[in-house]
Amino acid sequence: MKKSAQRPNQIPTKSFTGERESKARRIYEELKNYITSPEREIGDRLLSNRKLAAMLNVSTFPISQALQRLENEGYVELRNGSGTYIASRHRSLTMADVVSLCMHSKDHLWSNLLTMFMEALAEHGKIGSLVGIDPKKGSGQGEVIRRIGYSESKIMVVQGSGHFPYSVFDLPGMKQKTTIAVFSWVSESTWPGLYRVLHDVEAGGDMVAKHLWAQGHRKVMLVGTDTQIAQIESDRPDQGYPACHFRHKWESMGGEWTKLASHSTNILHHHELDEKAFLKQLKAKAGPTAIFGLRDYEAWLAQNILLHRKPAQAANLEVVGYGNTEWSKAGNASFSSIDFNFETIVNKAISIIDQVSEGRTPANDPILIKPKLVIRNHSKK
Known part of the structure; x- marks a missing residue:
């Protein structure tokens, strides 16, 4: 124990008068x-x-x-x-220990990422303060970032998909903040105080293409939402879409592909596949021998149709999903899937937060986190 006038070793005793106080x-x-x-x-x-x-x-x-x-x-x-x-x-906590989390909190996949951040921050003596993204209530990414910009929080983690809204740095006080953009942000620019820990979408798309090609598949059905199918057709891999990178890699190897969009069925925005259209593509001459669900959800939909309508054909069709969600793990999914590797994304982001908290300046180059292909069950053509 250090000895000084300000920090004496003497323990100030407290008076306990109750007889029951042991x-x-x-x-x-x-x-x-x-x-x-x-x-x-x-x-x-x-x-x-x-x-x-x-x-x-x-x-x-x-x-x-x-x-x-x-x-x-x-x-x-x-x-x-x-x-x-x-x-x-x-030790006493200050605003320097509060990390604002501008993240999705309701979606099952992103809520898992949020939980991992909360737990990791707590282990490092920080407090995670959620400022949730909910576009339906007018609190989209840009709006939420602006709200944090006016707060006293010194560090914020922003989870997104799209172009980072650089205009927020024009807000008063933003240049004194540290911003960590995680998962998916498209930008070649750099900005002091902005750090990026991103999912390597190119690696993800390439992994699926190489895996299916190695298994002998030459024609694959891509199944996703209307937006995802439009992304494939836009042919813009620079926009950060895994499906676009898959398409480029697949076509460069000589592979063919077809597409099928899932559609929303109710106000809860649950998606379903057109069963007739799905089975029609599979019946076609020289039809696809593999299915790539651009989300795990579409992979589940395709797998269920096959198991209930074409169980014999299901054994000869390989299905691959994207996301390796918690419910895919819990449900013992029979299809392979790309795992986002959230754990590494969180660890890298926490490392940046620790360096900033210690007064150091981390490298400003984007950090690309390679996903993992989880192989569960596949057939070889």
Whole structure:
């Protein structure tokens, strides 16, 4: 323990008048008050148990009991052969410890990413403050970022898909903030204070194409939403669409492809596949021998139609999804899928936050996180 006039070793005792207040409780409270006082710092070494006992006029046994409880609660760390140290959990938190999370919170896939960020921030002594994205209520990405821009938060994580709205940096105070754009943002520009940890969409599209080609497939049906199908037809891989990169890689290898869009069926925006159109493509001469669901959801829809309507054909058709969602894992999906590798995305973003918090300046180049192809069940043509 460091000795100074501002940080004395003497533990200020508290008066306990109730007869029922046990000695152990009194010692625990006095040590806790001492450890959490403003004069104490993270990493301070406490006096030995013997000296603490002498100061409180008790034996070493209740001191050991109290310190064990304080360690279980995260206040101190007991190091064998070294002593007892004040842990980092209970330092005072400031706005510098608050990280604003501009993220989707309702979608099952993105809520998983949000949860991982919350847990990782807590482990690093930070507080994640959600400012959820909900375009249906007028709180889209740009609007939410602007709201954070006027806040006192110094760091924000923005999860998106599209072009980063650089106009937000014109807001007062934004240049003093650190922004980490995660998952999917299209931009070749750099901006001081903006860091990007992105899903490598090109690698994802290439992985699917190479895998299907290696399995002997030469014609594949691409199944996705209207928007995703339009992305494929736009032929703009520079816009950050995995399906576009798949198309380019697939065509460069000599592969053919057909398409089928899922459609919304109700106000809840649940999507379904046109079963007749789906089966018609499969019946066609030289039809597709594999199906690429541009989301896991479409892969599930295709798989279910095959299992219920064409179980014999299902054994000879390979289905690949994109996302490897939690419900795909829990539901024991029989199709392969591209895993976004969220864990690595979160770890890289947290590393940037730690560096900024320590006063260091991280490299500003975009970090591309390669996804993983999870192979579950496939046939070889």
